[in-house]
Amino acid sequence: MFHSWWRLLPSMVPFFLPVLPFMILVSPPPTVSAQPKQTNVSLGSSVAASDGASWPSPSGRFAFGFYPKAQGLAVGVWLTTTPNRTVVWTANRDDPPITDGYLRLTFDGRLLWSAPGGVEKAVSQGSEPAALAAMIDTGNFVLYNSNGAIIWSTFGSPTDTLLPGQSLFPDGQLFSSLSEADRSTGKYRLHNQNDANLVLYPVDTSDTADDAYWDTGTFQIGFLLTLNLDSTGLLYLSGDNGSYSKNISLPKASSGSPSGTQVYYRAIVDVDGILRLYSHSFSNNGSSTTRVEWAALQDRCLVRGVCPLNSFCSPNADEEPVCLCPPGFDFVDPTQIALGCARNSSGGDCSTKSSDVGDEGLTMVTVKNTTWVNKAYSILPPTTSLDACRAACLNDCFCQAALFIEDKCYKQMLPLRYGRTGSNDTLLLKVAASRKQAVVHERESKLRVDVLVVGVVLAGLSVIVFAISGYFFLERKRAARYIRTPDSDNSGSDDYSTLKSYSYGELERATENFREELGRGAFGTVFKGTVSDGARVIAVKRLEKMVEEGEREFQREVRAIGRTHHKNLVRLLGFCNQGSSRLLVYEYMSNGSLADLLFKAETWPTWRERCRIALDVARGLHYLHEELENHIIHCDIKPQNILMDATGTAKIADFGLAKLLMPDQTRTYTGIRGTRGYLAPEWHKNAPITVKADVYSYGVVLLEIICCRRNMELEEAGHGETLLELAYECLVDDEFGRLKKDEAMDETELARMVRAGLWCVQEQPVFRPSMKNVIMMIEGHMEAPLPPPPASFSS
Ligand SMILES: *[C@@H]1O[C@H](CO)[C@@H](O)[C@H](O)[C@H]1NC(C)=O
Ligand SMILES: *[C@@H]1O[C@H](CO)[C@@H](O)[C@H](O)[C@H]1NC(C)=O
Ligand SMILES: *[C@@H]1O[C@H](CO)[C@@H](O)[C@H](O)[C@H]1NC(C)=O
Ligand SMILES: *[C@@H]1O[C@H](CO)[C@@H](O)[C@H](O)[C@H]1NC(C)=O
Ligand SMILES: *[C@@H]1O[C@H](CO)[C@@H](O)[C@H](O)[C@H]1NC(C)=O
Ligand SMILES: *[C@@H]1O[C@H](CO)[C@@H](O)[C@H](O)[C@H]1NC(C)=O
Ligand SMILES: *[C@@H]1O[C@H](CO)[C@@H](O)[C@H](O)[C@H]1NC(C)=O
Numbered sequence: 041m042f043h044s045w046w047r048l049l050p051s052m053v054p055f056f057l058p059v060l061p062f063m064i065l066v067s068p069p070p071t072v073s074a075q076p077k078q079t080n081v082s083l084g085s086s087v088a089a090s091d092g093a094s095w096p097s098p099s100g101r102f103a104f105g106f107y108p109k110a111q112g113l114a115v116g117v118w119l120t121t122t123p124n125r126t127v128v129w130t131a132n133r134d135d136p137p138i139t140d141g142y143l144r145l146t147f148d149g150r151l152l153w154s155a156p157g158g159v160e161k162a163v164s165q166g167s168e169p170a171a172l173a174a175m176i177d178t179g180n181f182v183l184y185n186s187n188g189a190i191i192w193s194t195f196g197s198p199t200d201t202l203l204p205g206q207s208l209f210p211d212g213q214l215f216s217s218l219s220e221a222d223r224s225t226g227k228y229r230l231h232n233q234n235d236a237n238l239v240l241y242p243v244d245t246s247d248t249a250d251d252a253y254w255d256t257g258t259f260q261i262g263f264l265l266t267l268n269l270d271s272t273g274l275l276y277l278s279g280d281n282g283s284y285s286k287n288i289s290l291p292k293a294s295s296g297s298p299s300g301t302q303v304y305y306r307a308i309v310d311v312d313g314i315l316r317l318y319s320h321s322f323s324n325n326g327s328s329t330t331r332v333e334w335a336a337l338q339d340r341c342l343v344r345g346v347c348p349l350n351s352f353c354s355p356n357a358d359e360e361p362v363c364l365c366p367p368g369f370d371f372v373d374p375t376q377i378a379l380g381c382a383r384n385s386s387g388g389d390c391s392t393k394s395s396d397v398g399d400e401g402l403t404m405v406t407v408k409n410t411t412w413v414n415k416a417y418s419i420l421p422p423t424t425s426l427d428a429c430r431a432a433c434l435n436d437c438f439c440q441a442a443l444f445i446e447d448k449c450y451k452q453m454l455p456l457r458y459g460r461t462g463s464n465d466t467l468l469l470k471v472a473a474s475r476k477q478a479v480v481h482e483r484e485s486k487l488r489v490d491v492l493v494v495g496v497v498l499a500g501l502s503v504i505v506f507a508i509s510g511y512f513f514l515e516r517k518r519a520a521r522y523i524r525t526p527d528s529d530n531s532g533s534d535d536y537s538t539l540k541s542y543s544y545g546e547l548e549r550a551t552e553n554f555r556e557e558l559g560r561g562a563f564g565t566v567f568k569g570t571v572s573d574g575a576r577v578i579a580v581k582r583l584e585k586m587v588e589e590g591e592r593e594f595q596r597e598v599r600a601i602g603r604t605h606h607k608n609l610v611r612l613l614g615f616c617n618q619g620s621s622r623l624l625v626y627e628y629m630s631n632g633s634l635a636d637l638l639f640k641a642e643t644w645p646t647w648r649e650r651c652r653i654a655l656d657v658a659r660g661l662h663y664l665h666e667e668l669e670n671h672i673i674h675c676d677i678k679p680q681n682i683l684m685d686a687t688g689t690a691k692i693a694d695f696g697l698a699k700l701l702m703p704d705q706t707r708t709y710t711g712i713r714g715t716r717g718y719l720a721p722e723w724h725k726n727a728p729i730t731v732k733a734d735v736y737s738y739g740v741v742l743l744e745i746i747c748c749r750r751n752m753e754l755e756e757a758g759h760g761e762t763l764l765e766l767a768y769e770c771l772v773d774d775e776f777g778r779l780k781k782d783e784a785m786d787e788t789e790l791a792r793m794v795r796a797g798l799w800c801v802q803e804q805p806v807f808r809p810s811m812k813n814v815i816m817m818i819e820g821h822m823e824a825p826l827p828p829p830p831a832s833f834s835s
């Protein structure tokens with residue numbers, strides 16, 4: 041049971057209210073001198089259209105006016121750099137250029153570009169009439185109403201650039217420009233998403249991970265974030281009313297620019313799709329320099345969409361991206377690369393009659409060391425060889441390419457996307473084998489009559505074959521919306537490569553309308569069910585906490601969980617994501633939870649069994665923490681979340697439902713998860729939560745496994761002491777009698793496990809061992825010194 045902090049807020053508000061007037065009194069009056077200067081533009085002012093005509097800011101560095109676009113002019117704000125102006129904002133960027141007219145702040149308070157022939161284009165949006173406009177030295181052009189309140193500003197409607205003091209608010213986007221000369225909407229966008237992640241995508245995509253090529257990894261932190269640029273050139277995200285901030289650009293080494301030098305910063309989604317931070321230094325003598333201070337990416341081939349469909353990106357000697365077609369493919373139109381590549385011969389797909397291109401007419405060519413977005417429609421069992429992968433694709437008329445990644449074969453259909461060199465993956469492409477094709481033609485002319493007869497038969501056959509394969513294909517599609525995942529577990533079950541997508545109705549039937557409840561957890565209730573006519577028992581978890589989260593987040597979490605395969609993790613079999621119903625389907629664990637076993641005298645496992653269970657759990661956690669690409673912090677390790685299968689193997693349940701941890705990132709949680717008695721101290725300190733929080737919980741569980749009793753049991757019974765404290769005393773006194781049940785135990789083994797457990801529950805996360813080290817300690821492969829006393833807090 042946990043509360044979200046914002047639910048607590050309303051009750052606090054009255055508490056603060058009486059303090060407010062006082063706070064206003066003590067706060068110093070705003071200093072007028074700190075205000076940047078501005079050029080006022082009064083009602084009725086106008087500027088005649090011509091290159092460079094403008095309302096400049098007092099410093100002259102920024103101006104609002106006309107700059108050249110194609111054969112005409114556009115209106116925008118620019119920084120006066122030489123030789124070319126640096127445009128930082130554009131009005132109506134996708135409109136065609138105009139050559140004539142006036143930019144005018146009308147007497148009725150509208151900002152217009154009026155061109156000859158009665159054309160009137162609004163430059164600003166906003167319902168209220170303006171009373172005054174101003175070009176401020178910050179680069180912001182603003183409109184004020186008669187009360188002096190800002191009703192519209194160029195900072196409030198960013199195009200591709202952020203200036204110091206300007207922010208990209210939640211759900212805001214920056215769009216790159218088409219080219220340096222044409223500031224129309226280009227090919228890339230930066231989205232400040234409502235899940236708090238800041239992500240770069242190609243323009244015409246939905247916000248899916250397959251299309252993303254850079255992100256800040258700040259998703260799902262529990263509040264929205266704003267992207268800001270400050271006057272020192274620091275680009276950072278802030279949120280939670282100022283209590284959260286994350287730097288994006290590296291803090292600048294204060295290299296002390298020469299005195300008299302003025303530095304202007306700007307962040308921009310560049311034409312090539314990369315978010316960059318530039319500085320422009322202007323020295324007293326009039327010279328200026330421009331520098332890239334920071335870039336989101338260096339390798340321009342990592343930008344998705346830099347190369348068109350079926351092509352791949354390869355950097356040339358100058359690190360410029362070059363798009364190439366794979367063998368057997370040519371550019372559709374070499375003068376228009378953007379149209380992409382296509383196979384230079386027809387045939388080889390299911391719509392081609394087998395008499396056009398026989399099986400002999402096709403071959404698989406190998407493109408080494410490239411990578412593509414893996415959109416497999418089918419995955420072959422792991423350990424398929426490259427040759428088997430090649431053969432499988434050749435013999436499947438739907439298969440047009442296959443990606444061979446590590447030792448797995450993923451069949452693909454065209455088009456292929458986001459290809460680039462620089463990976464160990466291998467692409468196999470189905471292309472016409474031109475030589476053999478000729479042979480087929482030769483035979484055709486000789487045996488015309490036979491071909492006619494055979495052709496009729498073949499055509500009939502191919503209709504049947506097509507119908508059958510089409511049926512299977514559609515079956516797969518229908519059963520689909522599933523997420524395909526690679527699998528390292530070759531258990532021989534037929535669904536090795538997929539998570540099954542269930543309909544709500546199917547799961548309702550499987551669980552007989554959610555009749556038999558197996559348990560209740562932080563995330564939802566678990567029910568028993570059967571599928572495949574009672575052949576397979578499953579556990580269906582109905583998620584209650586996650587319903588408000590978006591489709592994409594759910595998919596991502598499920599995909600991440602589905603990618604985990606370890607014998608000490610409860611296996612996810614499928615899911616249901618229908619309307620607001622989110623359910624997860626797991627393998628059924630027939631022997632209940634570790635808590636059921638451990639805390640009842642009738643069911644105490646033997647010492648040997650307990651040692652094995654302790655190792656099982658440690659190995660499962662080690663896998664989550666150290667063997668996955670995106671580490672998973674469990675956040676709620678406790679005996680209730682450790683389930684026992686029919687063979688007595690312990691498996692961790694409920695993992696991955698907490699947030700994913702990116703490899704290079706720790707994060708602060710807003711709400712406390714986990715369970716009292718197992719929570720690491722950092723949960724109470726609002727400190728970053730890392731995998732070491734799980735290590736702490738594991739330490740508690742380990743001591744509970746050793747002693748067959750609950751950590752909080754003694755304390756709750758009024759002894760004022762936790763199991764951790766007791767264990768530490770016993771270890772220091774070298775007197776284990778108080779920890780043991782009446783059973784024979786190897787005392788050195790016992791001491792080893794107690795030490796390992798006490799190292800895990802250290803107050804400082806850095807002192808806690810990694811799960812790998814814990815395993816080595818338990819197994820006796822690593823000497824564990826006497827630990828310091830455990831964290832002594834009891835909440
Ligand atoms: C611009 O207008 C504002 C509001 O009327 C005024 O306070 C300010 O002094 C003016 N600035 C200049 C430079 O005229
Ligand atoms: C300035 O603009 C011209 C015309 O668009 C272009 O050819 C030139 O390369 C630009 N110069 C710089 C330094 O960007
Ligand atoms: C943010 O903080 C300010 C001042 O501390 C306060 O006035 C405001 O109500 C806070 N906003 C929210 C959404 O908590
Ligand atoms: C972000 O950068 C600022 C300025 O360099 C620095 O003071 C601050 O400590 C940095 N914050 C983090 C979290 O690194
Ligand atoms: C102007 O000053 C900068 C340093 O501030 C110097 O590097 C540059 O050479 C000077 N240029 C001229 C034309 O004097
Ligand atoms: C297709 O491309 C391959 C190699 O890229 C080439 O050998 C073959 O001749 C081409 N075929 C045609 C019809 O252009
Ligand atoms: C492709 O990758 C393999 C494995 O890293 C490497 O041995 C080989 O040299 C690479 N080939 C090319 C053409 O880069």
Ligand SMILES: *[C@@H]1O[C@H](CO)[C@@H](O)[C@H](O)[C@H]1NC(C)=O
Pocket residue numbers: 462463464
């Ligand atoms: C390719 O494989 C080699 C050797 O296995 C490895 O060192 C390298 O990091 C891999 N490269 C990529 C891009 O995965």
